[in-house]
Amino acid sequence: MATANTVPAPRTAPSRASLAVLRSEARLFLREPGSLFWILAFPAVLLTILGLIPSFREHDDALGGRRVIDLYVPVAVLLAMIMAGLQAMPPVLTGYRERGILRRMSTTPVRPSAVLGAQIVLHGAAALGSTLLVTAVGRIAFGVRLPGQPFGYLLGLLMAVACVLALGALVCAVSRTTKMAAAVGSVVFFVMMFTAGVWVPVQSMPGTLRRIVEATPFGAASQVLDRAAAGAWPSWVFLGVLALWTVLAAAAAIRTFRWE
Secondary structure (H helix, E strand, C coil): CCCCCCCCCCCCHHHHHHHHHHHHHHHHHHCCHHHHHHHHHHHHHHHHHHHCCHHHHCECHHHCCCEHHHHHHHHHHHHHHHHHHHHHHHHHHHHHHHCCHHHHHCCCCCCHHHHHHHHHHHHHHHHHHHHHHHHHHHHHHHCCCCCCCHHHHHHHHHHHHHHHHHHHHHHHHHCCCHHHHHHHHHHHHHHHHHHHCCCCCHHHCCHHHHHHHHCCHHHHHHHHHHHHHCCCCCCHHHHHHHHHHHHHHHHHHHHHCCCC
């Protein structure tokens, strides 16, 4: 008696659906000039304004011979990440949940997690794109040196992006409405801006305040990027702080996130 071996068809439908969601979300994302400006352009604009201050272009012995503008390149990079993860992404996902879009998607072959994944990819890519723009402006306009430890700098960038997206997902998880997401995101946003060194570089903060800030995700990220930019491998302590915050925020987001 002859037997026929059946080969299961490859499961390409879920991946195709996820790609379709990503393309759709990308089109919607590109239609939001406000988000694109604040993530992609604003950090570079801010760096340009600061670079035009003459004293910021002068070498300072208190900073190890570096200039203030040299310190602000990593800060502008972190600002783009904060804009993407804490200001732009939470209201989008919370709005989808509030309007019942995620609930309706749960009854289709396209899972709601595809939307979450697409938003993470898009906002992460936008933050990294802003990093390239800020680095180019710093180098071309103000002679800021490229990172002396590129592998350490890249590691710090990827860990900082992962951390801010985990924090953004947590903001989505605890916010039931878009108004709440905007309120919670704004509070976290301004705290993270301070700890990233937007107003005062972390390296210039007084000793006790600096040690407290270095225990926060973006205080640690600022030190990681600054040390890698100066040519040294980032401290494993600061890398560990970043990793710990990422794991804690991601675990809390997974535990509390609801699709409806």
